[in-house]
Amino acid sequence: MIAQFSIIPLGVGVSVSQYVAKVIKVVDESGLPYRLHAMGTIIEGEWDEVIGLIKKCRDILMNEVERVVIDIKIDDRKGAKGRIEAKIKSVEEKLGKPLKT
């Protein structure tokens, strides 16, 4: 199962990158495969691993802020692993060229 998530704290000003950094530190140290991009972070694992990590990130921010908005998008496909890379490769193969990833 792969999941993309983003957590936006409200009430902390226009820039939220210091909070994003705290979340990504947790993800980076989690041991789960992940990829950070400009609109969120993609992680891969079983449901409990993935949702457990997102909850941990939420708890860390809720220690410091009043309100968070969390977006989670899950692509769950039976029997599929390593999809953070495989989904991109499949598109590159179909177009026969490397893409900006």
Added chain:
Amino acid sequence: MIAQFSIIPLGVGVSVSQYVAKVIKVVDESGLPYRLHAMGTIIEGEWDEVIGLIKKCRDILMNEVERVVIDIKIDDRKGAKGRIEAKIKSVEEKLGKPLKT
């Protein structure tokens, strides 16, 4: 904490409402406050109640289909309850009129 979620099964044709009906049956029988609308379902509760219910819905569909895409949007605010209705009322009060809800 309130959360909106939708689960789209892939590989089952253009219409997915029979699967949506199975999900909503679980939500309706869960006892959690909820509201169904045309683009998803909003539920309210503690993290484990809300996410546990979404997992139950996912598991039911994954018994029948190969792949699902799940979108979850969480609005988590300290000390706030009954927000499925309160968030709407707060906007209606500010505009001084009932809205289409």
Added chain:
Amino acid sequence: MIAQFSIIPLGVGVSVSQYVAKVIKVVDESGLPYRLHAMGTIIEGEWDEVIGLIKKCRDILMNEVERVVIDIKIDDRKGAKGRIEAKIKSVEEKLGKPLKT
């Protein structure tokens, strides 16, 4: 085409309902079919009508704030109209009971 959207202004504090009210006022006066709920607003129309309305809402908020995060979820199905109500009815019919909507 039906679309759900939400606009969150950043840097304006924990409560954003005064900004949501300004957005909903524009939607309510637009003449497009809509339905407000606790996590966003669903509107129905052609692509240019729907996206044009969302842009108008974004422009109004960007006159007052530095940054907004906009989420748009579109369900576009050939030949289908009146789906804000029809999608709910189809689920209620399958479950044979009225639901919390």
Added chain:
Amino acid sequence: MIAQFSIIPLGVGVSVSQYVAKVIKVVDESGLPYRLHAMGTIIEGEWDEVIGLIKKCRDILMNEVERVVIDIKIDDRKGAKGRIEAKIKSVEEKLGKPLKT
């Protein structure tokens, strides 16, 4: 303005990568800065450039399929450019290490 979008065609089977490839071809040839990842594509530009490109992708798929679900997440911040890379760099600088991007 940066926007992440994904377009999922319904009624075309479990795998949708052939349709994703058609969309990414349009994005790759558009000249707009973009980055493809496993859960969507991020593009940067003015509102009309970004939304116009997403509409073009939608129109191409709707020539072939009955129904699409489109998710768009926009982060619109006054006076900010080159954010597809800058948002990531700002987190890497705060953590003092390169991340998986």
